[in-house]
Structure formats: structure tokens, C-alpha cells
Amino acid sequence: MSGLFPLGWQHYLAGGVVMGAGMGLLFLATGLIGGMSTVFTSTWSFLSKAAHFHEERFVSSREWRLVYAAGLVLGALAWLVTMGEPFQTQVPAWQLALGGFVAGFGARLSNGCTAGHGICGMASLQLPSILAVGTFLATAMITARLVVGLS
Amino acid sequence: MSARGFAFVLASGALFGFGLALSTMVKPEVVLSFLLWHDMGLLLVLGGAVVVTFAAYQLAPRLLHKPWAGAVFGKHPSSMTPRTIAGAALFGVGWGLSGVCPGPAIAGLGVGNWPLLAALAGMLAGAYVQGRYFGK
Numbered sequence: 001m002s003g004l005f006p007l008g009w010q011h012y013l014a015g016g017v018v019m020g021a022g023m024g025l026l027f028l029a030t031g032l033i034g035g036m037s038t039v040f041t042s043t044w045s046f047l048s049k050a051a052h053f054h055e056e057r058f059v060s061s062r063e064w065r066l067v068y069a070a071g072l073v074l075g076a077l078a079w080l081v082t083m084g085e086p087f088q089t090q091v092p093a094w095q096l097a098l099g100g101f102v103a104g105f106g107a108r109l110s111n112g113c114t115a116g117h118g119i120c121g122m123a124s125l126q127l128p129s130i131l132a133v134g135t136f137l138a139t140a141m142i143t144a145r146l147v148v149g150l151s
Numbered sequence: 152m153s154a155r156g157f158a159f160v161l162a163s164g165a166l167f168g169f170g171l172a173l174s175t176m177v178k179p180e181v182v183l184s185f186l187l188w189h190d191m192g193l194l195l196v197l198g199g200a201v202v203v204t205f206a207a208y209q210l211a212p213r214l215l216h217k218p219w220a221g222a223v224f225g226k227h228p229s230s231m232t233p234r235t236i237a238g239a240a241l242f243g244v245g246w247g248l249s250g251v252c253p254g255p256a257i258a259g260l261g262v263g264n265w266p267l268l269a270a271l272a273g274m275l276a277g278a279y280v281q282g283r284y285f286g287k
Contacts, residue, residue: 004191007181012192013199015174020203022166027204028211029159030152031218033227034167036253040278048279052286064152064160069257071164076261078165079172086263091179091250093269099249100256100273103242107253107274108281110238112229114252115167117239118197120227123204128229135236136243143247144186 022075023119032064033124035116036072037107039065095147106136156220168258170200177259177267179250186247245277 005012026034042058042065044050052058080086089096107113110132112121117136121129152160174196175181185193212224229235246252251259251270259267 005195006190007175007192009192009195012174012195015170015172015176016196016199017203018170018173019167019196020170020200020207022163022168022170023200023204024207024211025166026160026163027207027218027224028215029163029219029221030156031221031224032160033225034163035227036257037274037278039257040253040274041282043275044279044282048283050283050286052282064157067157067160068164068167071161071166072168072171072254072258073261074161075165075168075170076172076177076258077168078261079169080262084172084262087178088264089179089250089259089266091183091266093266096179096249096251096266096269097273099245099247100251100270101245101277101280102273103245103249103252103270104274104277105281105285106238106241106243106245106277108238108278109285110235110242112227112235112239113242113254114197114246115254116227117229119200119204121229122197122201123208124227124229125205126227126229128231128235129227131231132229132235132239135239136246139240139243140247141186141188141243143244144183144250147248148187 019119023123026068030064033120034068035112035120036069037104037113037116039069040104041108153220159220167254168261171254171258172262177255177262177264179255182246182250182252182255186250
């Protein structure tokens with residue numbers, strides 16, 4: 001096990017289960033599907049007049065998606081206060097900004113990310129989501145390897 | 152949505168964010184270590200989350216007529232189109248370059264991971280360009 005999980009495995013499984021509990025609670029309580037990338041589109045409807053941002057699915061969900069995002073920050077803060085240490089990444093800012101841009105564009109083109117396709121879509125046994133996950137895992141692994149090889 | 156509905160949304164998001172922090176997915180280094188096959192932990196995170204979410208998606212409509220604070224149980228609207236796959240391929244390139252995806256970009260702020268603001272700004276810009284120039 002230490003070969004596959006050099007940092008231990010319990011916190012990974014426990015964290016995943018807690019994330020699933022969040023998705024499950026959201027569904028039980030509201031019937032909503034808790035992907036994370038849509039908030040990056042729906043929030044623009046407050047600021048931009050472009051037609052795409054004013055589609056019904058974005059305007060009708062923009063408030064709860066922002067509340068959901070605020071919950072993410074509060075939950076991570078609760079972990080920090082109760083059992084965690086502050087952490088700042090050493091990944092260079094240009095990689096974060098450029099990678100964020102491409103990931104944001106791609107997730108919105110695909111209508112899903114690691115949460116929407118990876119968790120909600122796979123938990124719904126949706127074939128397009130399963131294919132999307134296989135695709136982004138492959139391109140992410142190739143890209144990460146290229147970045148290491150070139151630097 | 153009712154105030155009670157929003158309270159549930161906030162609590163659900165908090166659980167999700169707590170899980171992202173506990174599983175260290177808010178550390179891009181851990182995600183990149185998975186993508187380079189040094190640490191398979193991300194598979195446990197994804198697997199644990201999918202199994203629990205699957206159970207909720209299956210059980211809720213059987214146990215309840217409707218959600219506690221909602222009208223209907225929704226469905227994930229994924230469609231088999233070239234956009235779904237091309238977008239996923241691009242998403243992976245960005246994810247592999249940064250080690251950051253949308254959930255951790257937001258939750259990371261809760262653990263004081265301020266450098267992730269660069270990724271968050273990038274994602275907002277990417278989603279803008281997508282919606283403004285490539286939206287259907």
C-alpha cells in the first residue's frame with residue numbers, strides 16, 4: 001500500500017466520503033446536482049449582457065451556486081480551524097493562471113469538471129460523463145508529464 | 152429557493168469543502184503527484200465520493216416523494232456531443248498544467264492557499280471567453 005499511497009490512504013478515502021455526503025445532502029435536501037464549474041459561467045450573468053450567460057439554466061441557478069461556493073470556503077476553513085495547517089502552493093503563478101484559464105474554458109465547453117462529470121455524472125452512470133473523465137484524465141496525465149519533462 | 156433551501160445548500164457546500172481540504176485536494180502538488188503516478192490517492196477520493204453520491208442519487212427518489220426543501224429531484228444533464236469530449240480534453244490540459252480544478256480553486260481559499268487566486272481568476276476568464284465567444 002505504501003507504494004501506491006506514500007502519504008497514507010485513510011485521509012483520501014475519508015475526504016472522498018465527506019465530499020459524497022455533501023453531494024448527497026444537496027440532492028436529498030434540494031434535488032440539485034452539485035457540479036462546481038457552472039458557477040464560473042452563471043456568475044457572469046450578474047455582470048455581462050452576453051446572451052449565453054442569460055440562459056435560463058444559469059440565471060435560475062446563479063444564487064444557489066454562489067451560496068454553494070461560499071459553503072466550500074467555509075467548510076475548508078472549518079477543516080483548517082479544527083484539524084489542519086494553512087497551506088500555500090509552490091506551483092508557479094503562470095501555471096496556475098494559464099492552467100486555470102484553459103481548465104475553465106474546457107470545463108464550460110464540456111459542461112462539467114472533476115465534480116460535475118467526475119462525481120455527479122459518474123454517480124448518475126452517464127456515459128458522456130464517463131467518457132469525459134477518461135478523456136481529461138488522459139490529457140491531464142500527458143500534460144503533467146510534459147511540464148515535468150520540459151522544466 | 153426558500154431560506155431553508157439556501158441553508159441546506161450552504162451546509163452541503165461546507166461538507167464538500169471540508170472533504171476537499173481533508174483529502175488534500177486543495178494542494179495542487181498532491182493532484183500533480185497523482186497525475187504523474189507517484190500517489191494514487193485521488194482515485195480513493197473520487198471513488199469514495201462517487202459511491203456515496205451514487206447511493207444518494209439511487210435512494211433519495213425511492214425514499215422521498217420530493218426533496219426536503221425542493222420541488223423535484225434533478226438529473227445531471229450530460230450530453231454526448233463533440234463539445235463534451237473536446238472540452239474535457241482541454242480541461243485536462245489546464246488541470247495537468249496547474250493541478251487545480253474548480254472545486255479546489257474555491258475551497259483552497261479556506262485553507263489560506265492564496266496563490267490559488269491566480270487559478271480562480273484564470274477560470275473566471277476562461278469561462279467568460281467560452282460563454283461570450285463560444286456559447287451556443
